[in-house]
Amino acid sequence: MPLNAYLIVGALLFTIGAAGVLVRRNPLVMFMSIELMLNAVNLSFMAFAHFLDSVDGWMFVFLVLTVAAAEVVVGLAIIVAIFRTRREIDVDELNTLKG
Amino acid sequence: MPDYVPVLILMGLALAFAILVTLVTFVFGPKKPTPEKLAPYECGIEEIEPPRQRFPVKYLTTGMLFIIFDVEAAAILPLAILMRQLKVLGFVELLIFAVVLIVPFFYVWRKGAFTWE
């Protein structure tokens, strides 16, 4: 398969993820969308690494994987903290800070 | 550049969709929520108990800790492959990595994150 095929799939996934962040209101789903964006990037990295025959892309993928995991944990931690004071979480309810 | 035109079009479409959905819900969305409307099941049967039940927070805590310690191990993989080439200092590096993981592990343990009560 040509490089472009991978890249286009990556771009599509990335855009879908971004759209998910924009339209969903549940923070968990938003996290998932962000994970999708990160994995879309991973796909691009791997494609590039393969076609360029370069090791840098693989290293990046490892890093992104671990970072993504850490992000999930931190996100969940914040959600748990919010759950302690309110019953539901809708990101749109978090809007006392504005202006 | 022509190769990427479809991508751009798609991005544009996604953007338009996002704006459209936001706008539509904002403009046309009903502004008068009633308890019935918000109820999760609309098949006419009264709820027996609240449909949404919480996981115990402990479960989440353990899960989070598992993820973090599990996935961070992935970072050891490249190091392991190159272990021979990296010589002693590579091993030292691995140790430092381990210490960075072990100290927080010890911390959460002592803070009682692994006990169920």
Next chain:
Amino acid sequence: MLNLTVFTLALPLAGFLILGLFGRRLPRALIAWIGCGTILLAFAAAAADFISMLGTAQTSRVADTTFFNWVASGSLRIDFGLLSDPLSAIMLLVVTGVGFLIHVYSIGYMADDPGYWRFFSFLNFFVFAMALLVAADNFLFLLAGWAGVGLASFLLIGFWYTRPSAVAAATKAFVVNVIGDFGLLLAIFLLFKTFGTLGYEAILYGNPASGHSCIAGPFCPAPLAIHPAGATLTAIALLLFVAAAAKSAQLPLHVWLPDAMEGPTPVSALIHAATMVTAGVYLVARAAPLFTAAPGVLPIVGGVAGGTALFAATIACVQTDIKRVLAYSTMSQLGYMFMGEAASGFSTGIFHLTTHAYFKALLFMSAGAVIHALAGEQDMRKMGGLRRKLPTTFWCFVAGGLALAAIFPFAGFWSKDAILGAILERASTTGIGGWYVLYAVGILTAGLTGFYTFRLIFGVFLGQYRGGEIAPHGAEHGPPEPAAAPASRPNGRGREVASRRDPLARVHDVGAAMRWPMLILAVLAVIGGFYGTPFSNWLGDFLAPIAGTSPDVSGGTLALNIALGLAAAILGIALAWLRYGARQASFAPTRNPIVVFFENRYYVDALYDHVIVRPLLWAGRLLRRDLEGVALDGGTRGVGGVVGWSSGVLRALQTGYARNYALAIFLGATLIVVYYVMQR
């Protein structure tokens, strides 16, 4: 040659710091000693510099001491240095000398004010900033001083901050001054871009020894190899003049000065008459080579200055608030100074600056004494007949008034004569009609000056007293507001009845602390002009290395000029006598359209209000209901309107919804990508 200028700066700064930090706990006497003592020592340092300069050959009267390297990287190199040359020496003498007298005067004037320490610390800060302004040896630290005096002026106008009018006036002054600062900053950037440096020596005067060269001009020994384009020079000079006009209240940036009279009277005397407002005059004289070399700028300066002189003088003729009369008179006299400079008589401008400092400070002090005596009354319609009650003040006022009206041989006569002479000389050598017009404006203004000055004197001191009964103390002091003055004498009922027979029974003339500075300045107002007579122009010669030689006026021109100037002034005084002196002065409202026009200050403020402020506010209200509150708070109403409105629109975008923020990020990213696609 000595260069003790650093002490002239450091002492007031030390006074400011001591008073600012510990003043609250210090006894009043000590505050006064620190406040005045530091300025006196600063004056001594300036005087020592001056005397040692007199003992130096005229060609080498420059001492530029670099204290530290402020910044040096690559081509950017700026030192903090203090310059002692004839121009800065004269300016420092005036600033510290008059400043000292006004400090002493303030001991008496502010005696009852709770903010005593604050007042003296601000005043010391002002002297420091002004000294930095005139002693800096490069444009950057000129700017530092420039901003500093603006800040000091802002603080002192708003000194009685419980009065809304004082706060409004302070804000107005600040806004106009920021416009000027902006002009100066842009001029500095342009200077830097053009010359690659900011030092006076390199840009203005040149010094072959150090390899610097300067722009071509009459004062430049080694003209710059690459002459900057005339347009650049013009732009720089015009920007400098914008700064000067804002600081020196020239049209159309004059609106703040009359309002600045909300400050305590010593502030009006020191800052808004004697020193700070002359910073613009100083700047033009300092940058004389630039103004001379820049094509087409000096006529603009002359036009603006002449317009201001006449404009302000006409308004001064109809004002009834005695401080406002003097404020407009200050504007008018500043116009004179710029007129002299526009006619290439840069030293005549400085000459008038010095004499004006004496007599205008004196007039303000005398006005302050009147106000003090009348418990805060500033309206001359409620004065009259004060000559017997306030003899010292009266005679000081007369001395100052004669100097202001330019009557022979008072100080103002010589300096105004020098300016008008320079303009007439310029007119006759160039033969351009515009200079003759400017000269006519000068003569007309001289007549008006005589008129309004003596209208003031006659109205205040002659005739019958027209006001009500005077409380023994209180002056114009706030806080609390002057309206609270009656409340401060709860048992006044009985005394009020007793004193009704003579409403001025408790009015007394000034105390020692106020009297001596007034007397010294009165003497200076009488004799202060003798160092610049057309027959032996010592000051002109002294300043010549910096400001260039003034046009030489002699013979028929001189005689004509003196005759015309004196005739105009005497005519003005005579008119004032007929209207206000010979019979009981009448300040009844008039329907005379010209007077009404003048009384409304040519409707300039109203024009600003209607043309700029109101439409903006209207537009703003249309778009955002609560604009007015925002705008009034945000500074000037006009600027605040636009800013407040756009700020409101932006804030509406800051919805607090994370998804909207994410959308903004996404949109930004899309825009960037689309931009790149469009590029190709």
Next chain:
Amino acid sequence: MILASSVFDFTPTAQDWLRILPELIVLGAALLVLLADLAIPAKGRGWLALVGLLGVVAAAVVTAGMWISGDGLTAFNGMIASDKAALFADLVILFAAALGLLFSPGYVERQGIRQHGEYYTLLLLAALGMMLMASAASLLIVFAGLEVLSLALYILSAFIVARPRSQEAGMKYFILSSFASAFLLYGMALTYGATGATALTAIHDFVARHAAPTGDFRPLLLAGLGLMAVGFCFKVSAVPFQAWTPDVYVGAPTSITAFMSVGTKVAAFVALARVFMVALGPVAAAWSPVLWAVAVLTMIGGNLYAVTQRDVKRMLAYSSVANAGYMLVAVVTGTQQALAALLIYLAAYATMNLGAFGVVLALERSDGLGTVLEDFNGLARRRRGLAAVLAVCLLALAGIPPTVGFAGKFAVFYAAIAGGRLELAIIGVLTSVLGMFYYLRVIWAMYFVEPQPARPAPAFVVAPAAPPASASAAASSSTGGVAVAEPRIATTVRADPAAVSVAETPHVVYPGTWLALALALIATIALGILPGALVDLATQAAQSLLR
């Protein structure tokens, strides 16, 4: 994976470890704090700050030593730089961290935070991430550093668990920052694809050889640097990517706000300079229009937003947006001098902004309120020291001489003019004039406005969805109202400032806070009067990065 060992031949040496010694020390201090938290009884947890502080000071000393005698080379196969730019940034970040640590004990106690160990560890880890990001010599480390600092700051922003505003801040920061990070990462991927490298020197060589001479930029490269610009602009809070800044700065604990407003900016700007000004310098024609527009928008937008703010904390947040605009001017200019100016401005911003936030922090009440403009009325009479520090810092932010803020602004605008960006300098000066209004308004309130005895309803509205905070706010304002009823009479009679301060519960300002404020104040003034040393260091740092 087999291919890795064939392509990859690198063996670390002791030198590599020495070059990242400051980072290691901070990491060690973070772990030490974690362990010490287990050992120290609950009452003495305030001492954890001292442990962290010692680590930060040690790291700063080592950094200074490396400045003098370090080899300035990269460590670990060109991953992490130890050049003077990195060391300069490290020093500024460590300064911010030290002040953050000094601010913390008093603030943390007043806000009722009990997890001291995590708090200080995360603060140190955030500093570590900032240092990594600022010394990154590879896109990989840029991203790693960015994530380390971000993850720590997400948690710290949400650290006052019981306060809805803090939760909201953490959540928003987390979602938006991850979102922006994804863009940054995508940009890095595309840049990697276009240039075949992630090391900055390799990217530089590639674009200098292939892209710059022809002027024909590959679409991958353009898209890559465009998306990276998005990520960086988010981190430096440039318009239109600034929206998170005020919300997070206001909601987060103020000690964290003070630290991150400075540290994140330093890290992100130095990384931005490394990636754009240095590595992508040869293709400046491609990215400078974008950053030009962002800089202009940021200068105008940031100041406009700030003008009408009533909450001083929020105003300072927007002021940080505006300041990002001035710094972007230096980035767009792109010369070595501009880089030096950027570093000067960063250092200047660090001192004055830490001082300003420090005062706000010292005044903030235990319910997180008390930072609205009205609360500053007459402050000069109640808290003279705090008012004076805030006044100086705000004057510095307004760019008034002789403070360091003036030196910073002058350096940036001068560099812009020298580099042929006159229009940016003019916009910068104009918007700075606008900035003076909102800074001076606070000073005006502190010195010239009578304190209002009765506290008005908080202008900062707490939404009904947040019962605990609104209840406590209501309670505090009502108690304030009751308490004030009697002294109000006294004030009108005597105008005695002491009687007025009942509007706010007076709390003690801790010695550590005073020390930090004094440090910020001294630096703000001293570096303003004698900026020579700072300019020297910054110039050396710029020379090490951009030749």
